[in-house]
Amino acid sequence: QEKLVESGGGLVQPGGSLRLSCAASGRTFRLYAMGWFRQAPGKEREFVAGISGSGASTAYADSVKGRFTISRDSAKNTAYLQMNSLKPEDTAEYYCAQAGTATIPTTGLAWNYWGQGTQVTVSS
Numbered sequence: 184q185e186k187l188v189e190s191g192g193g194l195v196q197p198g199g200s201l202r203l204s205c206a207a208s209g210r211t212f213r214l215y216a217m218g219w220f221r222q223a224p225g226k227e228r229e230f231v232a233g234i235s236g237s238g239a240s241t242a243y244a245d246s247v248k249g250r251f252t253i254s255r256d257s258a259k260n261t262a263y264l265q266m267n268s269l270k271p272e273d274t275a276e277y278y279c280a281q282a283g284t285a286t287i288p289t290t291g292l293a294w295n296y297w298g299q300g301t302q303v304t305v306s307s
Contacts, residue, residue: 184209185207185208185209185210185281185295185296186207186208186209186296187205187206187207187279187280187281187296187297187298188205188206188298188299189203189204189205189277189278189279189298189299189300189301190203190204190206190301191203191204191301192277192301192302192303193302193303193304194304194306195269195303195304195305196305196306196307197269197270197271197305197306197307198268198269199269199305200265200266200267200268200269201266201269201303202263202264202265202266203219203263203264203266203277203279203301203303204261204262204263205217205219205261205262205263205264205279205298206259206260206261207260207261207262207279207281208260210281212255212257212260213236213237213257214236214285215236215281215282215283215284215285216233216234216235216236216281216282216284216285216286216287216288217233217234217253217255217262217279217280217281217282218230218231218232218233218234218253218279218280218281218282218287218288218294219231219232219233219253219262219264219277219278219279219280220277220278220280220294221273221275221276221277221278221303222275222276222278222300223272223274223275223276226275228278229244230244230291231243231244231247231251231264231277232244232247232251232252232253232264233253233282233287233288234253234254234255234262234287235285235286235287236284236285236286237285238254238255238257240286240287241253241287242287246272247266247273250266250267250268250269251264251265251266251267252264252265252267253265262279264277266303269303269305270305271305271306272305273303273305274303274304274305274306275302275303276300276301276302276303277300277301277302277303278297278298278299278300279297279298280294280295280296280297280298281294281295281296282294282295283295
């Protein structure tokens with residue numbers, strides 16, 4: 184059974200930065216794509232970023248391109264989301280997910296495992 188644990192959320196001022204971490208355990212980490220999703224109050228959960236098992240491919244939502252960077256460290260079984268130039272509209276619960284494939288899925292159903300979430304609040 185895979186377990187994903189997020190950390191790194193918190194309160195930050197607009198324009199600030201945060202780095203989220205997702206520690207994975209259970210399966211061979213490098214075989215599976217990792218992703219970050221977020222859900223704001225009253226809104227549906229949305230895809231933020233994804234990275235392939237090898238780390239060679241990444242994908243981003245248009246709303247975060249150029250500001251967020253996803254990465255992974257197979258030696259530490261950890262995925263990261265570096266968030267820069269944060270905006271109030273980035274405020275949400277952020278979730279880490281692991282896919283059932285090495286390639287980044289194009290559908291939500293392909294994400295097999297989810298973390299418990301970490302809150303990010305961007306406010307002055």
